[in-house]
Amino acid sequence: MVLAKITDHGLLTDQTGRDSRIAGVFCCIPSGQADKNGSEELSNGTLIPFKNIVWVEGALNESAEITYIEQQDSRLKIRTIVAEVTGSQQSNEPGSKSSVSQLMALAYANSEPKKSVIVFVNPHSGKGKAIHLYKHDVEPVLNAARYHVELVKTEYTGHATEYMKYVDIDKYDGVICASGDGIPHEVLNGIYSRKDRVRAFEKLFIAQTPCGSGNAMALSCLGTLKPGLATLEIIKGHTVRSDLMLxxxxxxxxxxxxxxxxxxxxxxxxxxxxxxxxxxxxxxxxxxxxxxxxxxxxxxxxxxxxxxxxxxxxxxxxxxxxxxxxxxxxxxxxxxxxxxxxxxxxxxxxxxxxxxxxxxxxxxxxxxxxxxxxxxxxxxxxxxxxxxxxxxxxxxxxxxxxxxxxxxxxxxxxxxxxxxxxxxxxxxxxxxxxxxxxxxxxxxxxxxxxxxxxxxxxxxxxxxxxGVMKTVMNDGRYKDSxxxxxxx
CATH class of the missing domain: 2.60.200.40 (Tumour Suppressor Smad4)
Structure with a gap:
């Protein structure tokens, strides 16, 4: 167990001699993004930004089990620690429940946790690398955040359109396209073809994690071409209503x-x-x-x-x-x-x-x-x-x-x-x-x-x-042009 304190900027932990568990390794990112996307090493501990915390639940002895994203040696890793958390606001809840509730609220200040999503993967995207990218970069992040995933591997041109025409939208919060730009196009046209298209557009967010050769939606909305980092942005980003064209x-x-x-x-x-x-x-x-x-x-x-x-x-x-x-x-x-x-x-x-x-x-x-x-x-x-x-x-x-x-x-x-x-x-x-x-x-x-x-x-x-399409953007706006x- 480690000691942790809630601060204004994140969770400050003393992980000296820690016994943390690595849940997965994925997604190389430029080392220059360490301060923004990874943990910042401090003289008196390690600061885990709230944005990097993807799940918190109660553990034994009023401690909290915290799953978060960490950058180490220019790579993103999923880590889990069990911590005794202090610095939380006053609450009528028992110790661990109070810490869990507050950490989850801070971690998901701009979004909601544990969503249910349809994930489309085009096996032919990215010169045939989309499945590999999904399994190694995207899926571990979704699992760490406890997302419920309905995985659909497209089998032919227009498959995603046909699927979205008839799917029960009440089961899902959104659609993630682990592909190039072709699958978002199909998804949107499938929704447009529905009899209840107004409700479908209002309910479902549409986002792309870049696994193809053309990834304009991910780059413009999420500011990255790294599938793992894009997935974290989808989980933590601001929901925005953006224009479409007809x-x-x-x-x-x-x-x-x-x-x-x-x-x-x-x-x-x-x-x-x-x-x-x-x-x-x-x-x-x-x-x-x-x-x-x-x-x-x-x-x-x-x-x-x-x-x-x-x-x-x-x-x-x-x-x-x-x-x-x-x-x-x-x-x-x-x-x-x-x-x-x-x-x-x-x-x-x-x-x-x-x-x-x-x-x-x-x-x-x-x-x-x-x-x-x-x-x-x-x-x-x-x-x-x-x-x-x-x-x-x-x-x-x-x-x-x-x-x-x-x-x-x-x-x-x-x-x-x-x-x-x-x-x-x-x-x-x-x-x-x-x-x-x-x-x-x-x-x-x-x-x-x-x-x-x-x-x-x-x-x-x-x-x-x-304002027809509900999507996710880093800080609620496009990547700086x-x-x-x-x-x-």
Whole structure:
């Protein structure tokens, strides 16, 4: 048994000669995160941050058994100690029960413990490593936190969609996708297809622990690409209601999108290089480079219902929205219905009130059309630095294909810091809704990508669905994109 004291910052323990038990070892993380994510060694003991404590229960002689996450030698470990806890607030409960109750309340100050979740694992994600990552990095953390897990290994494309259409949502608190970005897309569309979709969206949180090649949701919302650390963030993070997007076209009904829609160079580099998937993420960089060097253009028309007119307005809106409280209004069926799609697209010659066509001189010579709701679409790709979780807007970025190759390349080399949007040949605006009309010459093939999935090259309408998705975020906001620091 060790001595422990509750402090303002965590549980201070004297573990000299301790006999603690290691429940599992998982997830390498950078040593630079030790102070934030691990235990801090003090001169008079070890401070275990409340965030790292995942479970507490009573033990013999009014002691408490405490399970927590510890960093040691740049690795995260699950440890369990039995401690005599002091410093707790006055309570009518017996000693150990009082300590247990207080520690659990402090450990789960921003969340609730012992949830029941569906975990989808795509065995093919991450070049076939998803199962291994789940078993070694994710599952030990969920078990330590006493989560009830319904594990579903997807067997075919659309499996998660079909599963979520009919699952009994009353049994669960949320869904964790141990995968890339494809499974969250399926999960959300499965929920959208339900008859009780309003209640399902209100009840279930949707989160991703990064086990695939594309992990935009985990990186943007949880701030990490380490599956074990992401799982801890899911357990301890703030629940936030974030916007989704609804994509409508002639060939399919309304389809939920949480990440992006793209046409042009990015879509060609993503979908068009699927045959090179065996070489890993570098296939995307190769695809972009080849298309930029060839100065490929993708003519189209783009209509929008604007929120901002220029980058000055964009910056002002970002500053005003950044500190705004999250969505608190209750969902209803109207919030999930499209405003501008009644089974067919609106006529190009009769735009709805408030809509306008963007400059044809730009869109007829476009190299990149990209819309999104998350700041990071991949590691070191801060494509939408002004994106916010629930500002009721879609971020739209357009690259003019007439720009000199070196200027295009220079802007793309600044994607890691989100500085590309400040170049003159790049338009960045926020819109409520938009319409993309591809205008490729006859016989030319290309791609449209929705959340990284291949979509027919045809006219699409996209509109924002404010505050629909319940998810989890580190500190209740996206990973810092650097945009606020840049605009001052």
């Amino acid at each position: 994509v409508c076209s002639k060939s399919s009904g309304p389809r939920i999108s949480f990440l992006s829609q793209t046409y042009g160079v990015i879509a060609e580099a993503d979908i068009g290089t699927e045959w090179m998937r065996f070489i890993g993420e570098i296939r995307f960089d190769i695809g972009v480079l080849l298309n930029i060097l060839r100065k490929k253009q993708f003519p189209c028309r783009v209509a929008v219902k604007r929120i901002t007119n220029d980058k000055k307005e964009l910056s002002e809106r970002y500053k005003s929205q950044y500190q705004q409280p999250g969505v608190t209004t209750q969902l209803d069926e109207d919030a999930l219905k499209p405003k501008y799609f009644d089974g067919q697209l609106f006529d190009d010659d009769r735009l709805p009130a408030g809509w306008e066509w963007l400059d044809d001189n730009v869109t007829q010579n476009l190299s990149i059309f990209y819309t999104g709701k998350l700041p990071y679409i991949a590691k070191d790709v801060d494509f939408f630095p002004a994106a916010l979780p629930n500002d009721g807007a879609i971020d739209l970025v357009l690259f003019d294909g007439r720009t000199q190759v070196w200027r295009s390349a220079h802007s793309l080399l600044q994607l890691d810091k989100g500085l590309h949007v400040w170049h003159d040949h790049v338009d960045h605006l926020k819109v409520e809704s938009l319409k993309l009309v591809p205008m490729l010459e006859k016989g030319r093939t290309s791609y449209i990508s929705v959340d990284g999935e291949n979509f027919p090259v045809e006219t699409i309408q996209v509109e924002v669905l404010p 650097g945009f606020l620091a840049h605009i001052g």
